[in-house]
Amino acid sequence: MEKNYKTEETSMRKSAFWPSLALAIGLYAATAQSESLYEGFTTPADEARPMVRWWWFGPNVDDAELVREIKAMKQGGFGGFELATLYPLTVDGNVPYLSDRHIEAVRLANETARTEGLRVDITLGSGWPFGGPHITPELASSRVKLIKLPLPARTTSVSLPDLNPGERIVASFIGTDAQTAELVEPATKDVAVCATPDERTVFIVLQTPTGQQVKRASVGGEGYVLDHMNPASVNAHLSTVGDRLMTAFSAGPPYAVFSDSLEAYGTDWTGDMLSEFQKRRGYDLKPHLLKWFEDAPDSAAIRRDWGLTLAELVEERYLTPVNDWAKTKGTRFRSQTYGHPPVRLSSVRLTDLAEGEGADWRIFSRLRWISSANHLYGKPVTSAEAWTWLHQGAFQAAPIDIKSEADTLMLQGANQFIAHGWPYSPPEAGEPGWAMYAAAVFNDHNPWWIVMPDINLYLQRMSWLLRQGEPVADVAIYLPQDDALGASKPGNVSIDGQLGRRISRTLTAQILDAGFSFDYVDDQALSAPGFRHKVLILPKVTSINPQTFKQIEAFEKAGGAVIAVDQAPTGARVFNTIPESDLSAKLVTLTTPDVIGLTPEVGFVHRKLNDSDLYFVANTGNRAVTLPLKFRAGSSGQWWNPIDATAHIWGGEPVTLAPYESRLFVFGAADKAGPAKRTPPQRRPLDGGWSIAFGDQPAKPLATFGSWTDDPAKAHYSGIVTYSRTVKLTPADLAAGLTRLSFGEGTPESIPSDRRTGSQAWLSAPVRDAAEVFVNGKRAGAVWTSPFFIDLKPHLTAGNNRIEIRVANTAINTLSGQPPANYSALTAKYGERFTPQNMNNLKPLPSGLMQAPVLETAP
Template sequence: MSKPLLALALSCAFAAHAAGPSTTFADVARHLQAPPPDARPMMRWWWFGPAVVKSELEREILAMKAGGIGGFEIQPVYPMELDDAARGIRNVPYLSPEFLGAVSFANRTGRANGMRVDMTLASGWPYGGPHVTVGEAAARLRQAVVDVPVGAASFALPAVMSGEQPIAAFVGSGVDPASLKLLQVQAGADGRAAIAPADAPRKVVVYIASRTGQQVKRAALGAEGFVLDHLSRKAVDHHLAAVAEPLMKAFGDAPPYAVFSDSLEVYNTDWTDDFAAEFKRRRGYDIVPHLPTVFTGQGPDAPALRRDWALTQTELVNERYLTPIDDWAKQHGTQFRSQTYGEPAVSLSSNRLVALPEGEGPQFREFSFTRLATSAGHLYGRPVISAETWTWLHSPAFAATPLDMKVEADRMLLQGVNQFIGHGWPYTPPGTIEPGYAFYAAAVFNDHNPWWNVMPQVTGYLTRMSWLMRQGEPANQVAVLLPNDDVYAALVPGKVSLSAEMHTHVTPALTAQILDAGQNLDYTDADAVLALGVRHPVLVLPHVTRLAPEVIDKLAAYVRGGGHIVAVGGAPSLAPGYRDAARVSAAVAAKAKALFASPNVRTVAHDDAVGAALQAVLAPDMKLSAQASDVGFVRRKLRDADIYFIANTSNRPVHAQASFAAVRKTAAWIDPDSGRMTAATLPASLDLAPYESRVLVLADALPSAPAPVAATTEIADLGRDWSLRFPGKAQAQRLAALRSWTDDEATRYFSGVATYEKDVELTAAQLRSSRLVLDFGPGTPLESAPKVPAGMRAMFDSPVREAAQVVVNGRLAGAVWHPPYAVDVTGFLQPGRNRIEVRVANLALNALAGHALPDYRLLSARYGQRFVPQDTALIAPQPAGLLGPVKLLGAGQ
């Protein structure tokens, strides 16, 4: 076997644990209890400095494995401390032999433990570093305006610095394009240029190819430097040679499963050195005479010109950044995982150029970067679609709970995500005061959290749901055409991003109308329509005015084949771009008129009419009798079954009847936490606790499953007279009533696991129930929460702060970490005396609040201020422990 083929085989070994997507439910059923390991969540592993030691790397890898985490992405970032020989802290330069040795060790150790190992091809983001010369740095077009007085025969040219190049100059009475004419400029040795005198003041407007000056964000030691020009093949190739190749050598003959590119945040970029020549080659005309129009946006041709200018940038980033890196990854036996959104203006269909699309953001009821990635995966045959998850979860660091994790993860699942990349896991040197390091603006999901005791249950849920959402095929019934050309036409210099501005067309109201009509949705775009057609029963056009004639031809064929279109605001009428616009616009209008004459095309004036138009042509995929906006779903279709993941996204219970478009003979519920099945009847009675999720399978045939048994009858009130034992304390406290342990000064700042113990006398008659449940109470919805500047959290105060293991008579009965806060103890109890232990874990935030925060003054003096910890003013002890009520419940007799 050749070396590249051997490398590819090794990189795919992690995936070999599991077969491809199941086509029948019988295959699904075989894996419900123990899903394949490749569906386990991963963690972004921050190496600060980098200052890592192999013993701690190994300890943290083993901790990840024990917690049910399936792998990690190595991400070297800024130093957290100055070198300290006594503590073994030494910041080594990025790509130094010491750093590469650590990478090699982590790869070998991770693989030896059956874990997936990914590597970001940079430090910090976006790609860049000290190897990026000013001539390869991210580029922009800047405008300089020079006032020319009356009668002046010369003027001072704008200063042009390293990395800059004048493109063109114009002269006129102002800066508006109508007043400007192209000016031939000859620079003199004195930095001035001659100009014919005039009897009125004038302005010379000079356009200069410049550099953004952006530096790599959160760079490790030795990785500082310019962000590279993502529109330059030369700059990208240089980066691959200078950074990616040394990294791959550290992996040896066992390359990473994937190499990673974070979200494109190349701020202010909109140019590259050969942009004018590339533009003319692609668009068929010269952009230079139109630069004032592009820059100012003034004049009737500005939108069409800006569309062409922005589209050219998309083509360049596709061809010079995404494609070369994907090709390079394949050549090195790995895969390219890319967050393909941001700036430069990549499109949904840009994701076709990467092996592993990745999203970010839990906004399932509005335009979402996550849905960009999942839609592209559905369209272009990428069955595993990841998302960077929990990026801004419940700030400040160490405030996030397992319930917070579930709330955001469920919203990702509803958008089609089936691989979680947790953000993240901070490496922490041995001996660091607890709770250890945290990334400046993110939650922490490592074993420095006391609630790590339930992490196997959390990851078990995430793994099972991820795996289920890979089975069969996606089954969303509605597609929304992203009007890329309309958005391109509205973009401005310095902010060229389709994803940032798409919300003006794909509004929250539009998304809500589709979801509340009982549907889920994908996005598509003109490139996908041309390449693949339209596969969904209904296509929504959200205020689309610019559309190529050939795309309309595809839509006409789609309608002739039985497809339906719901157009918001009217028919397209304009050419996408500038060249030959009058003729093309006439063709667009004529073709659109013919298309819209079809009875399968409906036009509505506003977003709020979309739902009714959908219901007129498409039965709801899931229809609820009440509270539709609080409940989301996503469906996967197998040959003989349909799997619905259903989630209550609100902090209040939901009670509704649910009916489904899929017609099958039998139905069953799958418990997301255990994989156990119980029988279901249709229409289904949907009783969901706050933030609870369920899985319903409709199938032609199902194995027999027991009927669900509700435990609602109180057998014993256990809310009083517990003993509470803290680690290291010889004497247990007696609690007449349950309350937060932060009420006591001695334990206000305690973060850890405390054990509640109680002996309960039960009779045989009390245990006769077919189901027994230890119920810890319903919890309390929050009307409002303390202001968190970024991110999301569960708007809910739980009765168990924050998670617990339940041990009955010495046997682990289960864990509680999300509503409903109950553990099935059937078979664990006995007549007579029973010992119940509840091992409650709280937040690490309490310990953090108990000591002074680090002073980073000297660190910033040494390395520059590379980070500012987020929301430290919000650090305060949070309620902790078993808060009650606690009851033993049984099924009614």
């Protein structure tokens, strides 16, 4: 059913981000009418604005600064914040997590945000994963470990080890080796045995806490990580932390409570595992426990059943109760549903809002894991924890880095951004203020903040647009869940953690480069309402559930194509078994590619509307490409510029994309472009006559363009520098379209093959790092990403035109002139809770306009 965009938008704006869930879903799921699609693109709904993760350190916050930062968020184009409380950054002034002072600060933040029309989410705990001082050893995440005790010949008993809090003996075995050891029932302190002339071993399976502590915890938030499979543990956290936090929301509940990725490492057990295993799997696990630790012929099957039991318990005892608890509080549960302990892709259906992460769009991805589940189960919004580790080292990231990663996230299905993030920073911290140890900085201490509204408008525009209609994906990749769980090891049980070894970069490339989009699907999701794909790929699957294979056979009989890569599952009949290297060629024989003419650097997303087709196409590489693109939905239409929201006729001609450029292609009734006006190309270099002013200093004549750090006196300057001159234009110049101000293309940088986690734009840009352009005193727009130009046509007049280009760099130049932060006193008081990343030996980065701008006509 189509909905009127303007009516819905007005209603949603008035509700200031606290609409009913049904209304919110109705907006996101509705297919925009063709008349409103372009309007929504140019002026997107507030609900699509990016959020920011707001870190409170300590917590140690000041009321006035909280209010100031919230207002700054709004001015920068953010739609709200997710409040997260982390480790202290000051020796004094911290208050305990969940103390009265902390709760009052949360209350103020919520009330202020509501007044400003901003959304508020809150992390349901300090640091991650959930836990804290309320989690005793008996409630902590646990594992089983194997203890081996020698049993000398003719011994009749053996003493058992003393137990620590949270420990208990699960089972004991005696034998010459693990393969032949027999199960015995231990007494409290010792095991009675029959004497033999041979030496033997007592194998003791011991349940014990993993010992993992909450990571990056605030003062008062320290303690064990909870057991996600223990109802008492989950309930203790909800009552102690969740209920207490909700007392701060007297003005209205948060939009959502948040759980970060499951990182309870080492977890592989819970207290009633034996009885739950028996009930679910139909046999007694105890006699088979040693097969968990040492390989046996049926170890893989035991480990598969073990891991599946854990995954079911996480669903029933963590995801469902927390989601239900959130509803009772009038809020929603936003969850990163992957990691340790294991969860299934289909587990995502159990949470109100689902979030992923991961910038590499051509490997197995947790973000695509989330977006696939959302597509399969009809959840229209996929949020992304965005820009974690961006251009590693706080304050290193520039706007083009943000754009380059944002596009890779959208190629994986993201349509809501949670910026990682905004560090609270008091005035006494100086400039550029505090930073989170492993994140980019998105607050107003960064000089390039001047273009933050422009960046956020791009993200908002794209997020809104990519929620319209329905996703189009011809191919589904079956996740080999049984194989992943069968490969589990003690202390390492994760489905998604294994899949990167089974869904290779080559497999992913074969699908993408053939011109197809894809989703992942697991056993349970094969019956989900959104499983409407044409081709199902089985990637090197060895083991598959018989019931699942029946579903796959039914899919094939109904007209779907099934391809097994490299091998067919054991005992299964699959008609198409091909080498991985032949997958692209096979796919194009089964169905028509959605897009032809791509390169490995260029990806796309296809959304199907009632009367239109929309394609998002992005160049993720650092070099320009010219592509003979052909779209399944049409041979001609229009392309929309997502930076300035202009629409252009496209007649099927080759498409040139600058480094990190993205475009939208629209076919059908939504076309809004007018006829193209072609003019002879003209260029007018603006080499001379410029002046330059640093901050509020008087302007001086500019000798040459290039990095201002070349002047040793300006090497550590972070801030705004204004370049200005007068340009005289004739009526003929304006009629010819000599109105585009171009700054150059930039130079590709070498991409290291051993680069670490994180992403960045590998381009030496001609504008370092962002610029606002003013014409005759009025802001004409911003230049912050490739292609580095701006059309000044609406602002230019015949005669003299005063051009001002206000360029801002990063804060690294200031930091490089300061001694490294000394955290020794902090560590002495609180222990080492974090390690700054890439903050040693900082050097000033190039800053300013690298070359003279040019006035030119648009091609």
